Amino acid sequence: MEQDLPPGQIGLYIHIPWCLSRCGYCSFYALPFRRQDFAEYFATLLKEKQLHLDAGIPRLSTVYFGGGTPSLLSPLQINTLLEGIALSPDAEITLEINPIQITQEYAAALSQTPVNRISLGVQSMLDEDLAYLTRRHKAEAVAGKVRILREAGFRNISADFIYGLPASDVRRVRHSLDLLLAIPFEHISSYLLELYEDTPLGKDAARLPEDEECAAQYSAICQMLAAAGFTQYEISNFARSGRESRHNLLYWEGHDFLAWGASASGYYRGTRYQNPPDLAQYYQYIQAGRIYGKPDPEAKPEADYIMMRLRLCRGLSLAEFQQRFGQDFQSPRAAAIKRLQSQGLILCDSESIRLSPAAYFISNSVIADLL
Numbered sequence: 001m002e003q004d005l006p007p008g009q010i011g012l013y014i015h016i017p018w019c020l021s022r023c024g025y026c027s028f029y030a031l032p033f034r035r036q037d038f039a040e041y042f043a044t045l046l047k048e049k050q051l052h053l054d055a056g057i058p059r060l061s062t063v064y065f066g067g068g069t070p071s072l073l074s075p076l077q078i079n080t081l082l083e084g085i086a087l088s089p090d091a092e093i094t095l096e097i098n099p100i101q102i103t104q105e106y107a108a109a110l111s112q113t114p115v116n117r118i119s120l121g122v123q124s125m126l127d128e129d130l131a132y133l134t135r136r137h138k139a140e141a142v143a144g145k146v147r148i149l150r151e152a153g154f155r156n157i158s159a160d161f162i163y164g165l166p167a168s169d170v171r172r173v174r175h176s177l178d179l180l181l182a183i184p185f186e187h188i189s190s191y192l193l194e195l196y197e198d199t200p201l202g203k204d205a206a207r208l209p210e211d212e213e214c215a216a217q218y219s220a221i222c223q224m225l226a227a228a229g230f231t232q233y234e235i236s237n238f239a240r241s242g243r244e245s246r247h248n249l250l251y252w253e254g255h256d257f258l259a260w261g262a263s264a265s266g267y268y269r270g271t272r273y274q275n276p277p278d279l280a281q282y283y284q285y286i287q288a289g290r291i292y293g294k295p296d297p298e299a300k301p302e303a304d305y306i307m308m309r310l311r312l313c314r315g316l317s318l319a320e321f322q323q324r325f326g327q328d329f330q331s332p333r334a335a336a337i338k339r340l341q342s343q344g345l346i347l348c349d350s351e352s353i354r355l356s357p358a359a360y361f362i363s364n365s366v367i368a369d370l371l
């Protein structure tokens with residue numbers, strides 16, 4: 001049993017599955033950029049928007065342009081997509097940007113859109129890492145790109161940072177992060193590199209560092225970011241005060257968010273759904289006047305909620321769980337809770353249950369014990 005959430009907390013995710021070139025480790029749904037195809041996709045996004053407008057879009061508190069490479073959208077296209085949509089006065093509007101696309105002209109034009117948060121795909125401040133990942137920018141360009149964004153008025157900028165590359169070690173990760181911390185960012189997302197078989201770098205999966213080495217790198221990252229004044233608020237995310245990603249918090253807190261674009265996943269009125277993950281099917285789907293994708297038959301609202309909430313450092317509120325699902329969180333899990341507590345992997349009090357920092361790197365297995 002799931003209850004409606006209070007109004008005022010709803011996001012929109014817009015997916016742009018096009019990239020200028022494919023990064024060697026990428027397993028996302030990403031397509032090579034071709035102007036004409038992109039124009040057709042944009043036109044379909046506008047149709048999807050109109051269908052939602054006809055159905056009624058609540059006032060949005062966040063919008064997130066993700067990809068792929070959403071900075072392939074021109075500022076005019078961004079304005080067109082957002083035109084006519086009601087946004088909260090303090091709405092957070094994020095755009096993921098590939099550093100190579102930042103120019104003074106683009107940043108100045110972007111400042112004339114509602115976008116007020118930038119997520120920059122930095123990944124590493126070492127050129128060898130960037131070359132290995134087949135990213136197209138150079139490390140030395142990053143500071144200048146951030147300066148351009150700041151001069152254009154952007155005051156909320158996040159950087160992605162990847163660790164756990166083949167042959168990496170704590171010393172290299174520290175060096176790369178030191179260079180990143182010399183640049184003013186409000187938020188840092190740090191991800192462990194995973195290499196899947198069907199990607200060009202998949203053949204290197206056996207060269208990835210052992211778990212102990214990756215855990216040491218993760219621990220060094222957490223330590224350095226804390227020392228630099230960032231607060232960890234989620235397993236992979238760190239923010240300066242008040243600069244947490246409000247859009248991602250909607251996911252982790254189990255609020256509603258709409259999703260537009262091929263393969264985009266949303267969660268609306270208690271149902272998790274996905275738009276068709278293929279361009280032709282997506283076009284047909286929208287032409288047929290359909291929205292809200294296909295409900296995900298695998299969705300398990302209670303398990304999803306637990307997995308998302310426990311990723312947050314503040315953990316899961318016991319009262320909120322009871323209110324949302326009409327059941328007590330602890331009683332059916334008493335044995336697992338006792339065992340994980342005695343192992344120092346979770347922390348409990350009368351109001352909440354959360355992972356201890358010692359459990360962050362092995363969060364998936366710890367959370368699995370609580371599902």
Ligand code: SF4
Pocket residue numbers: 018019021022023025026027028030067068069
């Ligand atoms: S920019 Fe992102 S989505 Fe595009 S190919 Fe690289 S990793 Fe994949």
